[in-house]
Amino acid sequence: MWRGLRTALADGDFTVDRVAGLLGPTARAALDRGETTPARRAARDAGTAGTLVRLFLLGDAVPRAEAAAALDPADLDEAVVAGLLTARDGQVAAALDLRPHGDAAIPDAAPWWVLSDLEVGPATGTAGREHVLGTGAASLSLARATVRRPVGTLLDVGTGCGVQALHASGHAEQITATDVSERALDMARVTFALCGLDVEVLPGPWLEPVAGRRFDQIVSNPPFVPGPPQVDHVYRDSGLGGDGASALLVGALPAHLTEGGVAQLLASWLITSEDWTERPRTWLAEAGHAAAPGGLDAWVVQRDVADPALHVGTWLRDAGVDPASPEGAALSERWLDFLAAQGVHAIGFGFVTLRRTAPDVAGTVVCEDLRQSHDDPLGPEIEAWLDRTAWLAQHPGDALLDARLRVPDTVALERGLVGTDEGWEPVAATLVRLDGPQWRHDVDELGVALLAGCRGHLPLRDLVELLAVAHGRDPDELAAAALPVVRDLVHHGMLVPA
């Protein structure tokens, strides 16, 4: 049945490009807003692809004969028995979500189709306990943040519909996908079969299915949502309580990485003090032990922070529950009580990247906010961060003074001006990256002068000495003040080795 379906989807041209062309940008944008009529009008008279769009993307009931023709050579009755379709009154409708998917970074890939549960919402109802997510915003944000350097082995923990494994197929030779949910694994197996991918699929919780094994790369979009210690929805709740899922994975993943291997996950942390980094740093201390005899490079970027009410409301709606309904009110009470009892005043969310270093490299831990909006995908930035971190590890302490550095063309200096009796006077200087995550760093006038000299010709030591002479400063003191700033700027790609 699934092989026949793959043929039907390919022959019917139910692909990302064809659907985009068929809908056009206006109907596509309307559909993304939940307005289906423009897409329905565009899909009319659009042949087999139009029928498949109405059936699977719009959720329409379609006459049996029309659906049977569109799904040929897959048998319509078998599709009903397999749970893909429901049949009633001479019509069939989708019982599962089946949609084309793609990755512009893998241009020659065969078309992909992803099977998951139907989206939940006001029109479709609430998610069941075993609900299998489709390719949602969180899934795609992790896919965009994933390092895409060629690797031998890759593990996807909590594969769900299989979307991370799909994206990995462009750069990983062998992929292993695990999930605690049999329903999710059934869907992932179909996704992989439809996409012609050979993936090792293993059932079981967390890292149990791969005990004793190591991978060159690990990705995970786990049930990271902090909440009470119970599972209402397996895609969202780990059952561990609070931020237990993120803590468990950050602590356990390094032991499953080969030397130089990289793990990336979406994660969330409870914020109970002024310093949001407290909890991730505690987990990373444990993770450091797990990485031994190597060290651990870790980059935790906080993308968003929500107060408890926003957190609870967001995740109830995500499961199709109206927070104002009696059910939503009862769930909110329980959830908010739990967070209040833990002293939580906010919940942070973001990406964690871990790299197991060689035994002789101690590793670098950076936890920082990246809450500014930016369009460029994070994956290339994370690759560059890992390279810069390795380079900095090779230039510890004063050794950095021997390096020749330059300010890349994608970095600009912004100046603020205030009006004075003498005219506009500069008050502040900010170094700004115009690409990637758009980092910004305030710099003082000595910093501005030092950066002006960073053209890749002179070692940093010579620049600091020239500056010290020019400003009557002690060169050693100036170097001691400059080095941490320079390290931060290298970490953020605002100074690069010449």
Ligand SMILES: C[S@@+](CC[C@H](N)C(=O)[O-])C[C@H]1O[C@@H](n2cnc3c(N)ncnc32)[C@H](O)[C@@H]1O
């Ligand atoms: C947020 S969904 C992510 C699915 C998919 N990887 C994606 O990126 O869209 C989390 C997945 O983790 C699975 N999961 C939940 N608890 C788990 C556990 N203890 N061990 C492994 N997987 C688990 C769920 O069944 C679900 O498929």
